[in-house]
Amino acid sequence: MSASFAGLDFGTTNSTLSLCAPGGAPRLLPVEGDHLTIPSALFFSLEDGQTYFGRRAVFEYVDGAEGRFMRALKSILGSSLMKETTQVGRQRMSFEALIGTFLEHLRKTLERESDAPVDRIVLGRPVRFVDESDAADQEAEDQLASAARAQGFAHVEFQYEPVAAALYFESGMNAEQVALVVDIGGGTSDFSILRLGPERARRPDRADDILGTTGVHVGGTDFDRLLNIARMQPLLGLGSTTADGKRTLPVWYFNDFATWHRINTLYTPKVLADIRSLAKEAAEPEKLKRMEHMLAHRSGHRLAGAVERAKIALTHEEEATISLRESGLTLEAPVTRAEFEAATAELVERIDGAIAASLQLAGIGPEAIETVILTGGGAQVPAVARAATARFPEARVALSDAFGSVGLGLGLDAARRFA
Template sequence: MHCGFDFGTSNSALGIHDGVTPVLLPLEGQHRTMPTALFYRPERPAPDLGREAMQAYLGGDEGRLMRSIKSVLGTSLIEETTRVGNRQVPFTAVLHDFIAEAKRRAEAACGHDLTAIVQGRPVNFVDGNPEGDRAAQATLDGILRSVGFKHIEFEYEPVAAACLYADQHAGAVKPDTLALIVDIGGGTSDFSLVRLTPPGSDHGRTRADVLASTGLRLGGTDFDASLSFYKVMPLLGLGLEVTEKKIPAPRWIYSTLSSWPRINTLYAPKAERDVRWLAETAPDQPEFQRLETVVEHRLGHRLGADVEGAKIGLSNAASHALALSYIERDLAPELWERDLREVLTDGMARLTGGIDACLSQSGVTAEQIGLVILTGGSTEMPVVQDAVRARLPGAEITPCDTFGAVASGLAVEAARRFA
């Protein structure tokens, strides 16, 4: 049986086609999307996945949390190992564990072996590195084969969302509508420009002809990192000088603590010694004591999750209080929506630059775009929607199943390719 799989930086989903419509399969209880997270416990090799992984970590269980694992594809990290308890686990094995278990759960849900797959991928796994991009797809292809898929094809994630829109809006599309799909997930921002043609001789289906696709390595985890680095890390000493030595606190510590994939590297002995030195050298500076608490008690991912929650909260309210009493009693800084917009200024400029690159590649002007289709969790942020609307003011902007559109579109494509 064939399927479509959206292996995302933050969330993943897998869909099949029942002959009439795409169906997302439950991967975690009744949930049809699952956080792309694993939690390895010292006493057993099989990890917890998804929400269970996050709950185990935040609940204080002993073990190692892995999140944003897709981001290692196309980087040198994919060739390395990471420490889990007393053993070293290759990053390829971490990806294998997640994808294999997602496949097993999907097969249990539909009652069939899944052997053929249309796998979603970003337009660029890495920016400006075609060799790294090819290597990333090859690595993912190898992992898919190792878990039992025999027939594997790839499709750009925004193109998959366009396929779903075309499938669901047969007869409701104006002739030759130019539509831009904006897919902003946890790790990448991808754009595809398509021409939508109403049903004719194409078996009653709206056709989506792809004119251009571009992408950049920018997503929700980068937005989290910016908010954390500029608005939260100063509470832990970023920007301060160690009074006694008259030297600035090392910025690398704070950039590492702001990055989900790199947080665990702060728990290595040398990094721990550097943090301890700051706290011991400046005992009268509470910021460094907070930093030591975070590192000593392995609170980095918990802090990261709270910053992510603040980002989401600031998409719906003018302010958000961070409850950080687990670091220091009564520590509860207030973050404001204007703070989020401020730290994302450069990110929004890169985002609109990605849109411009897609338009330039296709030879289409902004004024010719009639429809913008938004998908991916980060497109729910008002600052993102405002940036897209400012660049394409004449287009109709419509959301398309924030977390499920890509997997559903991949299932549509799987039905077409493997029928």
């Protein structure tokens, strides 16, 4: 496999690795047992001193092992948190080092599949890491590149994730067409309009084929967050008032507790003391007692996981139940698809607006789109799929590999760049 080249899709929720030989077909590598995807999660165990990755990390955390659980680290790139450190066991680590720890694990997996060290990689990146700042967006890419180089990837290049998904889809085409790629990932949503075709696929430089590319910082974890805020955080005290009815309790504790990459920041003695103090003056102190339990037992990611499972269930069902059961606490809340869509309508509106912007940027009308390629786990959300396809009633809708198409396209791109 020494003549093969590698692509790495470091995702907010899941990650993949691929290898591709020049002129060949890319293949995803098994990254966790026989699995072709690995959850982008780490668990630093205080019980045995080991670092666990992926599904094993999730298992250790959910099983109640003592330690530090980290997930959705990609969402931190370009944010102020990247300039901070966090306590992991007996040491403090930067978030870039934490991301590097995960990338190191993937590099070792990659080299087990190759007969030579791998020092060149094409990494996927969203169209926008950060919506509101070009400088912060570039800084996010630089931070990810720095983390990769620190783990031995001397030559790092980037490809937009929706473009990578299109490159893989294009490998099976027999005629030229204009396509819209809708890539709804765990932390970002990207939209690219491209000219695709078998002849164009042979070109080393595809810049002229990219007609328009837009992106927004909206992804699957945002849908989780808003569903959590709507249905579960009120059970912990969100929206409650003081006993005298004069003021509402601070909301930021609950908003952060519903946000994957902010949950760990609440596990401090000060926040726990704050919640105990609020319980003494709250009109519904029993709700704050639940929040106290959640903080004391570091149950935030378990709750977020329960919300995520309900969201996934609502893809195919009209009703689901968000359920968290552990010693000393049971939380349950039914939710309908209609309630979920109402809670997350603002996210769908932002996705719809970004699709409109991609058409405007490309200088074409909806009728020019011949194929809509849906990829990413979030594209399976019914309201998102409707928004992605509503403008294009005559277009073919192609459901690409939800979790593998970007990684496969990155491998294909790597073979073309590095061969």
